[in-house]
Amino acid sequence: TTALPEGYIIRRMEKQDYEGVVDTLAVLTTVGNVSKKKFDSIIDYWNSNEFEYRGSKVNLYNPHVIVDTIKNEIAATGNIIIEQKLIHDCGLCGHIEDIAVSSNHQGKKLGKCLIEKLRNVGFQAGCYKVILDCDEKNTMFYEKCKFKRAGVEMQSRL
């Protein structure tokens, strides 16, 4: 596994990460109006959502951040959602979502460290596979993180 650069750590997202997470997610897409209060209530909801799988506790939501502990900044963020299925022997499927690396911290392999961490969270929970959807232009990056092309993402919007 890829080592984080000195001074960087990775951990579960916390309420104190509010500003840095919102700023970092803006690199990925529209964030909109995320108040501190709404952020806190989503963190509470995410933290409360545990279930049991083959005798162990699993978190359904696993939001993570990479923190630059020297500058005290959020450098990257991403989540893995763990879905309980019936198929594959009542198996679990991990969905990696909302990966963003702050523009101030790019070129340091933080994206790769983050994906490796989230993938490990998924496999440690017991997932039989971990999937994600990305733009064609990012497939090479994910191939370096042990992912392979699988299918086509289809979407519907109102």
Next chain:
Amino acid sequence: TTALPEGYIIRRMEKQDYEGVVDTLAVLTTVGNVSKKKFDSIIDYWNSNEFEYRGSKVNLYNPHVIVDTIKNEIAATGNIIIEQKLIHDCGLCGHIEDIAVSSNHQGKKLGKCLIEKLRNVGFQAGCYKVILDCDEKNTMFYEKCKFKRAGVEMQSRL
């Protein structure tokens, strides 16, 4: 929206659907060893997983079945998982999963009815988008159900 053929209904999955659901899912992929006890506990878990979104209750898991009420058989099944995000104004994203139509009931547009229903469940919950992953060969079918190609599904297995 597409009408179901006479004698067919669509509703949330229930414990009594055990055998028909397991048989129907085998059309899609490996089902493995799903005992009645494990099935029931997953139905309980899925039913218990509610959260609040903009003042309404939303089910995180929304497993559905199409039932042939004349033959008393499960004809199709599918789920939509509703993910709470931070992006898009603390928005919701619907993930359609595990769509299967029993081979005895194909050619009746049940797949289209099921997708329309699950898509509606997602939009009624407040999703800003509904997504799914499929094989290249199924993209035409989903295009007829108001879905468009979006990205590439990448997967990782141990």
